[in-house]
Amino acid sequence: MECSWKTVLLLVCASLGVQYTAIRTLRDSLSGPCQGADRCQTRHHRDSRWRGLCDDGWTPGESPRKHILLFATTRSGSSFTGQLLNQHPGIFYVFEPLYHVQQAFTNSSSRLRRTLDRRALLGAYRDLLLNLYTCDLHFMENYIRPEPQDHTTSSFFRRSSSHALCSPPVCSEGGDVAASDPPDESWCSKKCGALNLTSASVSCLSRGHIAIKTVRVPEVGDLRTLTEDPRLDLKIIHLVRDPRAILASRMMAFSDQFRAWKIWNATGRQPRYVDLSQITSTCKDMAASAETGLQRPAWLRGRYLLVRYEDLASKPKDKATEIYRFAGLEMEDRVQTWIAKNTNSNASSLSEWSYRYSTTRDSRATAESWRLRLSFDIVRTVQNLCNDTLALLGYKQVHSAAELRKLSHSLVERRTFQPVTS
Numbered sequence: 001m002e003c004s005w006k007t008v009l010l011l012v013c014a015s016l017g018v019q020y021t022a023i024r025t026l027r028d029s030l031s032g033p034c035q036g037a038d039r040c041q042t043r044h045h046r047d048s049r050w051r052g053l054c055d056d057g058w059t060p061g062e063s064p065r066k067h068i069l070l071f072a073t074t075r076s077g078s079s080f081t082g083q084l085l086n087q088h089p090g091i092f093y094v095f096e097p098l099y100h101v102q103q104a105f106t107n108s109s110s111r112l113r114r115t116l117d118r119r120a121l122l123g124a125y126r127d128l129l130l131n132l133y134t135c136d137l138h139f140m141e142n143y144i145r146p147e148p149q150d151h152t153t154s155s156f157f158r159r160s161s162s163h164a165l166c167s168p169p170v171c172s173e174g175g176d177v178a179a180s181d182p183p184d185e186s187w188c189s190k191k192c193g194a195l196n197l198t199s200a201s202v203s204c205l206s207r208g209h210i211a212i213k214t215v216r217v218p219e220v221g222d223l224r225t226l227t228e229d230p231r232l233d234l235k236i237i238h239l240v241r242d243p244r245a246i247l248a249s250r251m252m253a254f255s256d257q258f259r260a261w262k263i264w265n266a267t268g269r270q271p272r273y274v275d276l277s278q279i280t281s282t283c284k285d286m287a288a289s290a291e292t293g294l295q296r297p298a299w300l301r302g303r304y305l306l307v308r309y310e311d312l313a314s315k316p317k318d319k320a321t322e323i324y325r326f327a328g329l330e331m332e333d334r335v336q337t338w339i340a341k342n343t344n345s346n347a348s349s350l351s352e353w354s355y356r357y358s359t360t361r362d363s364r365a366t367a368e369s370w371r372l373r374l375s376f377d378i379v380r381t382v383q384n385l386c387n388d389t390l391a392l393l394g395y396k397q398v399h400s401a402a403e404l405r406k407l408s409h410s411l412v413e414r415r416t417f418q419p420v421t422s
């Protein structure tokens with residue numbers, strides 16, 4: 001087993017040599033001290049022979065650069081989970097950069113704001129992720145509106161969520177701003193002025209690792225070329241949540257878009273024009289990704305971790321440890337401190353966090369509070385639409401309104417989805 005693994009590695013190394021020549025000519029625009037290390041610090045870094053083969057910029061003792069993707073869906077608890085990564089001083093964290101790509105690809109003159117070409121959009125998503133993982137933040141300029149001038153922009157989406165983008169060298173105002181984590185979205189640009197994408201790239205290169213959160217990639221299969229890219233050591237954290245909770249949270253956060261649902265919830269009668277397609281595709285995508293991940297195909301092996309938000313909410317420290325172990329990183333003190341401060345065994349602390357940081361005042365957002373927010377009729381409908389997803393991820397269905405409201409009876413089955421291997 002061990003022997004054949006090494007043989008495969010050697011073969012891969014030989015073919016990578018050829019690929020690297022092509023890659024260099026393709027993308028050599030950004031050269032920095034970490035660039036060489038970036039290329040070498042792939043999945044093959046553990047093999048010393050490989051290290052010898054491409055020893056341009058390798059710094060012994062440094063943990064190899066990790067490319068972490070927090071792969072989630074809207075209102076699945078990804079802001080909170082992203083903060084666990086953002087607290088690590090060696091991680092350059094970006095909160096949903098694909099927002100800008102989607103904006104650029106959306107027909108804003110159409111009333112329904114349609115995406116013009118799904119396949120091209122996914123390609124652009126991957127391009128941007130790859131460029132960010134190699135610390136080329138200038139690539140964002142293709143998508144940010146209004147167009148950045150002199151590589152600076154005031155329109156970087158949710159910049160305040162990223163510690164690196166709001167502290168030196170990017171933010172000249174100085175001061176470590178991690179401690180306060182103010183909830184107001186605009187505090188960072190108020191404090192630091194427009195974002196200089198060149199210095200953001202420099203900051204990215206100076207940090208050892210990169211983590212990106214996205215809710216815009218539908219399925220894990222859409223990321224395959226990135227997991228196979230020899231320049232990256234991609235680690236995908238797939239964050240899932242009970243779709244009934246996701247729906248309840250979306251209804252609270254986007255009340256305009258969910259007006260029909262709210263009428264349904266309030267009156268007990270389903271309006272004809274209620275749109276069931278969004279939650280249906282959320283469920284389908286979530287299940288398809290989980291199925292793919294749990295089947296451990298070769299291109300995803302060791303690169304996929306399934307995390308249920310409910311488990312993270314009930315045992316934040318254990319789950320965070322698991323996430324960091326999977327990513328191959330130490331959980332720094334600052335992460336521990338942040339967890340201790342923002343969560344405790346008391347679930348209300350987590351809801352306090354949601355209250356302060358989410359876009360809406362969702363003050364009772366405990367992991368299972370959705371059970372008080374949705375009518376049984378809606379719950380039953382979602383259960384029918386999402387029954388396979390619920391079964392796959394270990395969420396129990398309810399069969400009466402009484403069962404729905406009985407919070408002492410948890411609907412989250414105990415599950416271990418896979419042992420952590422690296």
Ligand SMILES: *[C@@H]1O[C@H](CO)[C@@H](O)[C@H](O)[C@H]1NC(C)=O
Nearest residue numbers: 107108109110111112114116
């Ligand atoms: C955008 O949507 C409008 C209205 O639906 C349509 O007339 C127009 O052709 C669309 N533009 C593109 C580029 O598809």
Ligand SMILES: *[C@@H]1O[C@H](CO)[C@@H](O)[C@H](O)[C@H]1NC(C)=O
Nearest residue numbers: 150151152196197198199202
């Ligand atoms: C952006 O940062 C770079 C590198 O720190 C610097 O050389 C450049 O002058 C800055 N651009 C602006 C417009 O301040």
Ligand SMILES: *[C@@H]1O[C@H](CO)[C@@H](O)[C@H](O)[C@H]1NC(C)=O
Nearest residue numbers: 343344345346347348349352
């Ligand atoms: C749990 O939260 C309640 C309400 O905020 C608070 O009064 C109580 O002290 C907390 N308990 C613990 C163990 O933190």
Ligand SMILES: *[C@@H]1O[C@H](CO)[C@@H](O)[C@H](O)[C@H]1NC(C)=O
Nearest residue numbers: 251252262265266373374375
């Ligand atoms: C649904 O209705 C219940 C009871 O009327 C209410 O408490 C809850 O806030 C509503 N949920 C949403 C998402 O509006």
Ligand SMILES: *[C@@H]1O[C@H](CO)[C@@H](O)[C@H](O)[C@H]1NC(C)=O
Nearest residue numbers: 384386387388389390391392
């Ligand atoms: C989900 O519902 C469909 C259609 O009613 C059914 O065929 C399928 O077996 C159900 N799946 C589970 C896991 O219950």
